[in-house]
Amino acid sequence: MKRATIFSIFAALFIYCIVVAAVQASAQPVDNQQAMLTQARKSYYDLRRQGLSTFQCTMTPDWGLLLQNQGLPPGAIGRAVGILNQLHFVVSVAADDSVTLTHNDLAGQTDRMNAALEQIYGGMEQMTSGFFDTWKLFMLNRPLPEANSQYKLETAGPQQYLLTYKEGTADIATNMGQNFAISNLKVATPQFNSSIQPSFTTSPDGYILSAYTADYTSGNPAEATKLNVTMDYQVVQGLQLLKDLSLSGTYGGNPFGVNLTFSDCTLTKK
Helix, strand or coil, X not given: CHHHHHXXXXXXXXXXXXXXXXXXXXXXXXXXXXXXXXXHHCXXXXXXXXXXXXXXXXXXXXXXXXXXXXXXXXXXXXXXXXXXXXXXXXXXXXCCCCEEEEECCCXXXXXXXXXXXXXXXXXHHHHHHHHHHHHHHHHXXXXXXXCCXXXXXXXXXXXXXXXXXXXXXXXXXXEEECCCCEEEEEEECCCEEEEEEXXXXXXXXXXXXXXXXXXEEECCHHHXXXXXXXXXXXXXXXXXXXXXXXXXXXXXXXXXEEEEEEEEEEEEEC
């Protein structure tokens, strides 16, 4: 029994040493970190670098799909869509990266309908703000820190890099391949945690965000969000702008799904 115990201790120590050695071997500082991060940053499509100053588009939801996901009966959906199709939303992105969503008002509605419309306006603004917070990170700016800032760039397994740094109170950890395509981006703050797994299409001007899955959690379980997002683009004055957007997932455990079309886009250049 005593020998078995001693053997177990040595076996555990042996396994521990192997694990530590493997971790150390798989997380080694990268040489020439600034040069490598500079190259990585250039791998991403950047609308600002392409000359964009501002843009705006008409944003049209697929109301039928959105209401179906709310479990409404077909007759009610048809009547509601007839009213909601009269709404016109315009999303604008300013030179300082701020995003605003404006809409027209529907006159002659009942108090009950006006109350319902206010909920719709609030939901659309929340959804638009949340999506563009992520989209801006990849499309209006490079999703990596400045090469001369404070960060740690290490190898993290075969053909993988791990980049860690801080932005204010946020701790950020980014996994990317040797081609610099990000596979996972984690953000931890005192208020929330998020994890984003992006997908990209390639272009002569760099990676273009085409889809992502994401998880957001905070201290409030009712705000827990899971997202599946896909998007297509259109060329406006030589620049890649959104054309179609599909969002689905859960918010506080409640499922949702909406498709959006962007049209009549205009932009200004620097």
